[in-house]
Amino acid sequence: MTRNIGLKIKEPKEQCTDKHCPFHGNLSIRGKLFDGKVTGSKAKQTITLQKDAPIYFSKFKRYARGTSTIHAHVPECIDVETGNHVLTAECRPISKSVSYVVVEVKA
DSSP, rough: OOOOOOOOOOOOOOOOOOOTTTTSOOOEEEEEEEEEEEOOOOSEEEEEEEEEEEETTTTTTTTEEEEEEEEEEEEEEEOTTTTEEEEEESOOOOSSSSEEEEEEEOO
């Protein structure tokens, strides 16, 4: 049985025993949603995401391309590979650098 996390997304079909899973564990979702591309998945149950965002320089009246990198936890019931486009949600800090959890794989 899956919990309602408050977002209109597809729930995973598999069951898992991960306590840091927002669907099957007791991890609550709050704050921002982060949409990005997976750049690395070497660590155990952790991925790195890269988000592209335009930065405006008022002095030059132009936009520059900016990127930011975050780490996110991957529950056991979600399969993620490098190059996928995923949606992550902010949660409480799971470790020193992980404060997001993967909620949905888009592509």
